Amino acid sequence: MHIIVCMKQIVDLTKIRIKADTREPVLEGLPVRFGDFEKNALEEAVRIKEKRGDVKVTAVAVGSPKLKDTIKEALAIGADEAVILTDPLFEGSDEIGTARTLARVIQKIGEYDVILLGEGSTDDHTGQAPSRLAELLGLAQVTYVRELEVLEDKRIRAVRDLEDALEVVEVNLPAIVSVTAELNQPRLPPLTAILKAARKPIKTWGPNDIGVTTGEVGAGVSTIIVLSNLAPAQQRKEVIFEGDVDDVVNELLKALEREGVLAA
Amino acid sequence: MSGVLVYSERESVALELLTFASKLERPVAVALVGQEAAARAKNCFTYGAQRAYTSADPALTGLQADVLAEALAQITKQADADVILIGSTLRGREVASRLAQKLNVGCITDANGLRFEDGRLVATRYALGGNTISTQVIKSPVQVIAVMPQTIQAMPTGDGGSAEVVEAKLSLAPSPVKMVERRPKQAGSVNVESAEVIVCIGRGVGEQSDLEMIQALADTLGGVVGCTRPVSHDKHWLAEDQMIGISGKMSSPRLYIGVGLSGQIQHTVGIMGSKVTVAINNDKNAPIFKMADYGIAGDLYQVVPKLTEKLKAR
Numbered sequence: 001m002h003i004i005v006c007m008k009q010i011v012d013l014t015k016i017r018i019k020a021d022t023r024e025p026v027l028e029g030l031p032v033r034f035g036d037f038e039k040n041a042l043e044e045a046v047r048i049k050e051k052r053g054d055v056k057v058t059a060v061a062v063g064s065p066k067l068k069d070t071i072k073e074a075l076a077i078g079a080d081e082a083v084i085l086t087d088p089l090f091e092g093s094d095e096i097g098t099a100r101t102l103a104r105v106i107q108k109i110g111e112y113d114v115i116l117l118g119e120g121s122t123d124d125h126t127g128q129a130p131s132r133l134a135e136l137l138g139l140a141q142v143t144y145v146r147e148l149e150v151l152e153d154k155r156i157r158a159v160r161d162l163e164d165a166l167e168v169v170e171v172n173l174p175a176i177v178s179v180t181a182e183l184n185q186p187r188l189p190p191l192t193a194i195l196k197a198a199r200k201p202i203k204t205w206g207p208n209d210i211g212v213t214t215g216e217v218g219a220g221v222s223t224i225i226v227l228s229n230l231a232p233a234q235q236r237k238e239v240i241f242e243g244d245v246d247d248v249v250n251e252l253l254k255a256l257e258r259e260g261v262l263a264a
Numbered sequence: 265m266s267g268v269l270v271y272s273e274r275e276s277v278a279l280e281l282l283t284f285a286s287k288l289e290r291p292v293a294v295a296l297v298g299q300e301a302a303a304r305a306k307n308c309f310t311y312g313a314q315r316a317y318t319s320a321d322p323a324l325t326g327l328q329a330d331v332l333a334e335a336l337a338q339i340t341k342q343a344d345a346d347v348i349l350i351g352s353t354l355r356g357r358e359v360a361s362r363l364a365q366k367l368n369v370g371c372i373t374d375a376n377g378l379r380f381e382d383g384r385l386v387a388t389r390y391a392l393g394g395n396t397i398s399t400q401v402i403k404s405p406v407q408v409i410a411v412m413p414q415t416i417q418a419m420p421t422g423d424g425g426s427a428e429v430v431e432a433k434l435s436l437a438p439s440p441v442k443m444v445e446r447r448p449k450q451a452g453s454v455n456v457e458s459a460e461v462i463v464c465i466g467r468g469v470g471e472q473s474d475l476e477m478i479q480a481l482a483d484t485l486g487g488v489v490g491c492t493r494p495v496s497h498d499k500h501w502l503a504e505d506q507m508i509g510i511s512g513k514m515s516s517p518r519l520y521i522g523v524g525l526s527g528q529i530q531h532t533v534g535i536m537g538s539k540v541t542v543a544i545n546n547d548k549n550a551p552i553f554k555m556a557d558y559g560i561a562g563d564l565y566q567v568v569p570k571l572t573e574k575l576k577a578r
Binding site for chain 1 (some may be wrong): 329357386389441443448486488528529536539551571
């Protein structure tokens with residue numbers, strides 16, 4: 001059995017600074033890491049491997065050259081090998097470009113049973129990749145999965161988490177599965193796993209390897225124009241009380257009375 | 265002139281989108297699937313639909329994304345639509361994306377604002393994990409925009425006198441995804457979206473039995489209890505519809521009190537509409553204090569009971 005996990009490298013969202021005058025985010029120089037849901041997807045793949053034995057897990061990621069380092073975490077968590085694409089041509093791709101790139105990579109890999117993704121990326125969370133990839137590969141899609149079970153005879157059973165209901169579905173493989181944070185608790189790889197990961201293969205593929213040209217991916221063919229991307233205007237008073245409990249609670253109550261937000 | 269096609273499996277959201285579409289001065293159609301689709305058309309006509317494409321094709325039972333997207337792609341052609349507005353529910357978001365890929369066009373999901381400006385549709389959505397709001401337009405000749413529920417206020421536009429119901433001509437194969445069971449979630453009795461006062465808890469609240477103390481504070485203020493994602497989705501202490509933030513509910517209370525929560529952006533986007541925000545946390549450096557008008561850096565187990573006591577004594 002072969003499980004492919006598609007992962008996205010994102011900037012550390014907790015480290016984003018906002019320019020006070022323009023409300024623009026400062027993204028330069030931020031540390032990068034994999035998104036949360038992708039880690040759930042990878043963890044699940046590794047658990048399936050640990051349970052069944054006859055499973056190969058391949059991690060795939062498209063992003064900046066920093067991926068060469070970031071991908072090691074995926075290998076430490078338990079992927080057997082990785083394919084990364086760091087060519088600048090892919091930069092600025094919209095969801096079509098990204099899905100197209102991933103589809104070509106997966107087609108080149110060839111054989112697979114399950115493609116796992118997060119239900120959305122932790123940064124922009126458009127949630128489009130699972131659906132678009134499924135369409136491009138002509139596969140069934142099972143999204144928002146919070147429980148996953150591999151059945152005999154190449155089938156899976158999944159519990160989908162929708163707003164008002166849980167849906168239990170079954171589908172023949174191959175299929176695309178997108179997962180939620182509730183699926184599992186991703187492991188923190190021990191040092192031994194991190195050391196072992198250094199010997200696992202990382203393939204770096206470029207546009208030529210997967211047959212992608214300038215007219216197909218990248219910012220130049222994006223269907224989305226971003227007019228602006230700014231932090232919401234938000235002014236809070238940030239008055240912090242510290243010290244004796246009695247005193248600080250009195251201070252707070254006085255402030256809330258002044259604001260007129262306590263019921264009469 | 266090419267038209268607008270609206271679809272949502274939730275009627276209230278379809279009516280919101282129709283209200284918006286009807287102002288674009290273009291032909292407006294709605295797609296309705298399932299049994300009694302024609303009966304639902306009438307309401308849509310009142311909100312601006314001029315034509316309803318209906319289908320009771322059994323392949324659409326269960327609303328699997330692959331088949332539903334194919335149906336909408338076929339209806340898009342029949343309706344000659346170049347703008348497709350879809351309700352950005354979880355199901356709507358995946359259908360919008362699959363439809364957009366079928367049509368090989370751009371798509372914006374989870375739009376929390378939509379306007380018509382300089383001859384184009386301008387959508388806003390959260391980006392960078394809620395740190396920013398991205399304002400976007402789609403430049404492909406056909407565009408798919410999935411709009412969050414309650415982004416637009418639904419308003420009847422007329423009696424829909426000349427509107428017509430058309431049975432969509434669809435050629436669909438059943439989805440390979442088989443629904444085995446559907447387990448409806450128990451709806452919580454708490455509505456954080458409309459609450460005037462919210463006491464919201466996070467991971468810092470250690471025991472389920474502490475909820476009593478939190479509820480007492482909320483009761484004293486005439487408010488409700490909300491939570492961050494781990495409390496509802498991992499610990500299951502509260503109903504999932506009490507979760508505030510991205511992938512949960514948006515709130516706009518008069519008073520928000522965050523207790524024992526760090527203030528990750530995924531949560532705080534859901535409290536931006538609050539009039540006054542208060543944070544109680546023992547970590548003085550927690551990001552929630554940057555989102556707070558007033559904060560107490562202290563032990564919630566001392567502060568919360570004391571606050572309740574003093575409020576009662578007022």
